[in-house]
Amino acid sequence: MDIYRAHVLVCGGTGCSSSGSATLIERFEQKIAENGLEKEVKVIRTGCFGLCEAGPVVIVYPDGTFYSRVKPENVDEIVTEHLLKGRKVEHLVYTDHATKEQNAEKALEDINFYKHQMRIALRNCGVIDPENIDEYLAMDGYRALEKALTSMTREEVIDEVLKSGLRGRGGAGFPTGKKWQFAYNSVSDQKFVACNADEGDPGAFMDRSILEGDPHAVIEAMAIAGYAIGASIGYIYVRAEYPIAVKRLQVAIGQAEEYGLLGDNILGTGFNFHLYIRLGAGAFVCGEETALMHSIEGKRGEPTTRPPFPAVKGLFEKPTMLNNVETYANIAQIILKGADWYSSIGTEKSKGTKVFALGGKINNTGLVEVPMGTTLRTVIYEVGGGCPNGKKFKAVQTGGPSGGCLPESLLDTPVDYDNLIAAGSMMGSGGMIVMDEDNCMVDIARFYLEFIVDESCGKCTPCRVGTKRMLEILNRIVEGKGEEGDIEKLEELATTIKSTALCGLGQTAPNPVLSTLRFFRDEYEAHIKEKRCPAHHCQKLLQYVITDKCRGCTACARVCPAGAITGEVKQQHVIDPKKCLKCGACMEKCRFGAIIKI
Amino acid sequence: MKSLAELEAIRKATLSRINVRTDEKGDTTRVVIGMATCGIAAGARPVMLSFMDEIQKRQLAHVTVSQTGCVGMCRLEPMVDVILPGKEKVTYVHVKPEMVPRIVAEHIVNGRPVEEYTIGAAENA
Ligand SMILES: Cc1cc2nc3c(=O)[nH]c(=O)nc-3n(C[C@H](O)[C@H](O)[C@H](O)COP(=O)(O)O)c2cc1C
Ligand code: SF4
Ligand code: SF4
Ligand code: SF4
Ligand code: FES
Ligand code: FES
Numbered sequence: 254m255d256i257y258r259a260h261v262l263v264c265g266g267t268g269c270s271s272s273g274s275a276t277l278i279e280r281f282e283q284k285i286a287e288n289g290l291e292k293e294v295k296v297i298r299t300g301c302f303g304l305c306e307a308g309p310v311v312i313v314y315p316d317g318t319f320y321s322r323v324k325p326e327n328v329d330e331i332v333t334e335h336l337l338k339g340r341k342v343e344h345l346v347y348t349d350h351a352t353k354e355q356n357a358e359k360a361l362e363d364i365n366f367y368k369h370q371m372r373i374a375l376r377n378c379g380v381i382d383p384e385n386i387d388e389y390l391a392m393d394g395y396r397a398l399e400k401a402l403t404s405m406t407r408e409e410v411i412d413e414v415l416k417s418g419l420r421g422r423g424g425a426g427f428p429t430g431k432k433w434q435f436a437y438n439s440v441s442d443q444k445f446v447a448c449n450a451d452e453g454d455p456g457a458f459m460d461r462s463i464l465e466g467d468p469h470a471v472i473e474a475m476a477i478a479g480y481a482i483g484a485s486i487g488y489i490y491v492r493a494e495y496p497i498a499v500k501r502l503q504v505a506i507g508q509a510e511e512y513g514l515l516g517d518n519i520l521g522t523g524f525n526f527h528l529y530i531r532l533g534a535g536a537f538v539c540g541e542e543t544a545l546m547h548s549i550e551g552k553r554g555e556p557t558t559r560p561p562f563p564a565v566k567g568l569f570e571k572p573t574m575l576n577n578v579e580t581y582a583n584i585a586q587i588i589l590k591g592a593d594w595y596s597s598i599g600t601e602k603s604k605g606t607k608v609f610a611l612g613g614k615i616n617n618t619g620l621v622e623v624p625m626g627t628t629l630r631t632v633i634y635e636v637g638g639g640c641p642n643g644k645k646f647k648a649v650q651t652g653g654p655s656g657g658c659l660p661e662s663l664l665d666t667p668v669d670y671d672n673l674i675a676a677g678s679m680m681g682s683g684g685m686i687v688m689d690e691d692n693c694m695v696d697i698a699r700f701y702l703e704f705i706v707d708e709s710c711g712k713c714t715p716c717r718v719g720t721k722r723m724l725e726i727l728n729r730i731v732e733g734k735g736e737e738g739d740i741e742k743l744e745e746l747a748t749t750i751k752s753t754a755l756c757g758l759g760q761t762a763p764n765p766v767l768s769t770l771r772f773f774r775d776e777y778e779a780h781i782k783e784k785r786c787p788a789h790h791c792q793k794l795l796q797y798v799i800t801d802k803c804r805g806c807t808a809c810a811r812v813c814p815a816g817a818i819t820g821e822v823k824q825q826h827v828i829d830p831k832k833c834l835k836c837g838a839c840m841e842k843c844r845f846g847a848i849i850k851i
Numbered sequence: 852m853k854s855l856a857e858l859e860a861i862r863k864a865t866l867s868r869i870n871v872r873t874d875e876k877g878d879t880t881r882v883v884i885g886m887a888t889c890g891i892a893a894g895a896r897p898v899m900l901s902f903m904d905e906i907q908k909r910q911l912a913h914v915t916v917s918q919t920g921c922v923g924m925c926r927l928e929p930m931v932d933v934i935l936p937g938k939e940k941v942t943y944v945h946v947k948p949e950m951v952p953r954i955v956a957e958h959i960v961n962g963r964p965v966e967e968y969t970i971g972a973a974e975n976a
Contacts, residue, residue, distance in 0.1 A: 256907045258899070258916040260871050293903065314872045315881070315915035339886040339918025380872055390858060391865035399855065513852030520855060 257295040259336055261285075262312040264379065266301030266465050267458070267497055269308035273325070274298075277309055280325050284332040294336050300466015300501075302379035303620035304366055307347055312379075321347040349638065366617050369635050371598070373606050374422075374459075374582035375622045378466030383501050386508035389469040395514050397585035401477050402522045405588075410481040411437055414584065416592035418604030423449050423540075423577030424655065424681050425757075426603070426670040432574060435564035436482040439572035444484040446475050447568065447575045449545060450491035450498070453537035454653030455704060457684040459608040460578035462620050464491065464498035467582070468505035472528060474584035476515065479526040482574050486527050490545050493532040502530055537654070537708035541756050542575050544710070555710050556756035577682070579608055599625035603669030613650070613686035614640045623668070630664040633687055644689040647788075648772070652681030654701045654708075655761030657768025658694060677768045679761075693790035694773040695780055699727040701765040709758065716759030719750040723766060732793045735781035740770065789850040792835050799826050802847035809839035809848060867912035879913045880959055883932040886918035893928040894947070901951035902931075914959060927973065933958055942970040 263269075263278050281296045302310045307321035311331070318341050320331065327345055334340045349365050372378075381388035389395070401410050415430025436444060448471060452460040464471065475487045491499055506528055509515040517525045531549045533539050539554040546568050548554035567573025583605055587595045596604045603625040609632065612618050616638030623632060629649055633639065640646050648658040651668075657678035659666065666676045673680050688697065702724045711717045723746050726739050747763030754760045770777060779785045786794040799809070805823040817833040820826030828839070828848075840848040853861070870879065884899045895918075902916050919932075927944040933954065934940045941964045943954060950968055958964050966972055 256868055256903060257871070258903050260869070262872070293900070315917045337886075338891070339884075381869065387861050387865040388869055390862045391869055393862075395858065399858075403855075512858070 255292070257293060258315075259294045260314045261294060261296045261331075261336070262299050262314065262379065263296060264300070264302050264308060264310040265298035265383075265497070266305065266308075266462060267495075268301060268305030269310055270497065272308045274309040276325050277311065277323060277328060280328040281332065284328055285336065288332055288337055290332070290336055297382045298384070299381065300378045300383050301462040301620060303370075303375065303462075303622075304347075304617060305620070306616075306618040310347075310379075316341075319347040320345045365638065366619070366621070366636055369627065369631055370622050371606050371624050372622050373586055373598075374463060374470075374579050374608055375466070375620065376586070377470065378462060378620075381467070383466055383468055384504045386469060386505065386512060389467070393589060394469055394585075395473055397588035398473050398476050398480075398514065399520060401480055401588055402520055402524055407437065407481050407483065410477060410588065413588060413592045414481075417583075417587045417595040418592075418599070418602075419580065419583055419587060419595065420603060420670060421577055422579035422583075422607065422682070424652075424679075426680060429576060429580055432564065432576070433478065433481055435562070436484075436572050436574035439565055441572050443486070443569075443571045444482055445568045445571060445573040446478045446482065446484045446487040447546070447549070447573055448475055448487070448489040448578060448581060449540060449542070449575055450489055450495070450578045451533050451535075451540035451545060452492065452495075452578075452682065453535070453540045453708070454682045454684050456612050456686055457610045457653060457682050459610055459620060459683050461495050461498050463578050463582050463608075464495070465501055468498075468501045469509065470585060471578055471581045472502075472505055472509055472515065474581035475528060476519070476526045477584055477588060478574060478576070478581070480524055482572075484574070485525045486529070488529050488531050488549055488568070490531050490533055490539075490549055492535045494535050499530065499532065506530070536710070537704075538710045538756070538758050541758060544756070545575070546573065555712050556758070558755060579683070600667060600669045600672075602671055607668065607680070607683060609683045609685040611637050611685050611687070614644065614646075614689040614692070615687040616641050625669045626667040628665050628667050629659065632668065632685065633664070637687065640687065640689045644691065646687065647690055647692055648688045648694065648697075650678075650686040650688065650697065650765070651684065652679040652764070653684045654704050655679060655757070655764055656681045656684075657764050658688070658697060658772065659768070660772045677771055679764070691788055691790060693731070693786050693788040694769045694776045695727065695786075696731055696790055698766045698769040699724065699731060702727060702762070705758070705762040709762075713753075713755040713759065715750045715753040716755070716762060719746050719754075720759070720762050722746055723750075723763065727766070730777065730780045731786075731791045733780070733784045733791075735777075735784075737781070739781055740774070740777055744770065795835065795850050796830055797828050797833055797835065797837070797840060797848055798851055799828055800847050800849060801825060802845050803843075804845050804847070806844070808842050808844070812838050812842045814838065863912070864910065867910055870912050871915050878936050879915055880936060881932075881934045882914065882916045882959075883934070884916065884918050885928055885930040893925075895929040897948045898929050898931065898946050898951060901948040902955070905951055905955040909955070909960070911955075911959070927970065930970075933964070935959070935962060943968045944970050944973045 285294050311320040311323045330342050411433045419429045420426040450460050538544050539548050541556045544554045544556045563573045599605050606622050606624050608622045621636050650658045663676050670680050705720050706724050709716045779787050789795050803825040810818040815832045815834045817829045886895050906914050929946045931943045931946045932940050
């Protein structure tokens with residue numbers, strides 16, 4: 254085993270790969286060789302570091318210098334300055350948006366983005382090479398499986414998970430230990446464990462990042478679950494749009510088999526566990542547990558009614574225990590460090606940490622893992638660095654298409670399953686999208702509903718027809734054709750759909766509309782009664798006008814594609830609203846800020 | 852198929868290799884070598900390579916070798932700082948590759964600085 258004095262970690266997550274990190278790796282290897290450093294410096298491709306917005310990300314150890322937005326042409330400088338002479342390349346060092354501070358000195362922990370985080374599920378992401386099982390082993394990998402198989406009974410394993418207070422991270426928050434217990438109690442000649450890596454919530458990518466950055470954590474946990482409930486076969490259901498995750502899983506499963514950590518007679522204990530990958534076509538409804546199982550069986554991915562619950566009759570009619578990727582990513586740590594340690598983190602009824610995919614109008618988009626109970630304000634302002642360009646925060650959306658939007662007044666809500674529901678939203682799988690003053694809340698609700706209408710499987714009427722009716726109403730409202738009574742109609746439809754839809758998709762589909770109606774009703778009313786969009790977002794409702802700040806420079810008239818602007822040189826210009834296409838080009842062009850939207 | 856003992860050996864060996872990236876327990880010894888222009892001219896690179904050799908030979912986990920730029924004392928280069936966890940930094944001056952095995956054996960492994968190589972000894976002389 255060779256020791257290297259410096260390690261160059263290049264992010265190979267989906268975000269950074271799409272901004273060219275593969276070229277960086279090649280370039281680093283080439284330049285390191287040219288400078289004769291190949292025996293001293295090693296280049297490692299890791300999973301996502303979480304700060305994808307600053308990608309491609311490169312971290313140089315042992316000093317932990319965090320370089321962001323590294324381009325291939327910067328590589329020479331990093332090699333000759335930093336790796337050869339030990340001088341950091343200051344102008345490439347990551348700058349915190351909010352504080353404008355550079356982290357030239359020691360490491361990640363000091364960056365605001367990481368300071369408030371606590372990494373359990375993401376502990377190895379961005380730290381190890383996910384395609385090298387030895388590195389996972391070195392970080393205490395497969396020790397939990399060893400411990401469970403050699404020194405714990407099946408009941409003890411389940412008990413530990415139960416006592417830890419871990420709840421499902423896939424959305425519903427069902428206590429994981431209970432689920433394991435139900436499956437354990439089912440008597441059958443064959444049982445299955447399964448992993449839900451469908452991740453259909455738009456804007457969510459925590460599960461993808463875990464699989465890309467630390468696939469063995471999920472594999473180890475599934476083997477432990479198999480031992481606990483008495484299953485010898487496991488399936489990971491992952492969407493085909495995640496090619497990097499799928500490949501790393503394949504590599505990891507192969508390595509675990511080679512080391513005898515998967516397969517027959519694991520660690521000589523007589524326990525057998527085989528793991529298979531199944532690819533999903535990416536329909537949102539296939540993330541629902543019954544639909545997912547039908548899809549693994551090769552049938553149509555449509556939900557069916559429960560009971561029977563999967564723990565009694567799941568895959569191939571056999572007892573099946575399904576958990577989400579992030580749920581699994583906590584298991585090995587719980588077994589190793591104990592339930593008491595885990596349950597000391599978080600709030601009374603929500604233990605541990607939660608990973609969020611921060612997105613929207615926020616400075617630091619990326620993946621963050623915080624203890625349960627951290628307030629929305631801390632996540633958005635401390636970790637996320639607030640809204641960019643000095644815009645005013647308006648709302649935060651959690652829970653994706655099943656969740657809701659919370660206003661400024663609720664920013665001090667501690668994030669956990671129960672508090673988010675009490676506030677009018679939900680945890681969901683962990684998407685967290687920030688909106689600022691330019692976002693129209695009616696249009697946001699419309700966006701999520703449109704997603705639902707596209708993704709509804711059509712099996713039951715309330716969801717298939719009901720959501721479409723709601724969408725039609727919202728479409729009218731944003732076009733300025735809203736009528737008195739529309740809000741009441743929306744509420745009535747929403748209540749009916751919630752109580753009569755067959756599966757979770759339909760049952761939660763009205764939530765984005767209901768929560769925006771609750772907190773931003775005035776925006777709906779402005780659209781309907783005054784035909785006005787307070788955020789100046791809805792095209793059909795806004796008008797461009799020229800104010801008396803106009804100096805008559807004619808720039809706008811020349812750029813207008815519709816010839817809608819007229820006026821003499823040095824005289825105030827006017828826009829003909831009938832001709833205006835609302836493209837916004839004139840507003841961008843005017844150097845005097847004379848054009849406004851009303 | 853690996854036995855429990857083999858897995859343990861892999862863990863240990865890999866940890867010493869990837870230790871550079873983690874210092875969770877704060878138990879890492881740092882060897883910092885002055886590598887500005889004068890340091891390199893004075894022969895800092897062979898010194899650094901000898902440190903790496905020694906660490907590799909002894910499979911020392913929890914030791915990292917890094918470089919630093921100009922410290923403004925060209926006449927004492929090559930200079931090496933050794934910082935044991937929780938201890939004051941010890942600075943060695945005019946370090947040559949032949950001196951490295953002793954520094955590693957006595958200071959890094961056994962915790963006793965090699966006084967005669969240190970900056971204190973050089974300044975007093
Ligand atoms: C429409 C719909 C989509 C879902 N999508 C996902 C998903 O993408 N990933 C996921 O883990 N759970 C998803 N779920 C939740 C699963 O049905 C199931 O509760 C979960 O995978 C169980 O794992 P957990 O207990 O570890 O959370 C979805 C549920 C519904 C109703
Ligand atoms: S609620 Fe919607 S997605 Fe679920 S079964 Fe009914 S139609 Fe399909
Ligand atoms: S660009 Fe601005 S200042 Fe110039 S004519 Fe148009 S509105 Fe007036
Ligand atoms: S918004 Fe576009 S179409 Fe309308 S006046 Fe300005 S440039 Fe012309
Ligand atoms: S993909 Fe590189 S930091 Fe997320
Ligand atoms: S160049 Fe040698 S100490 Fe500054």
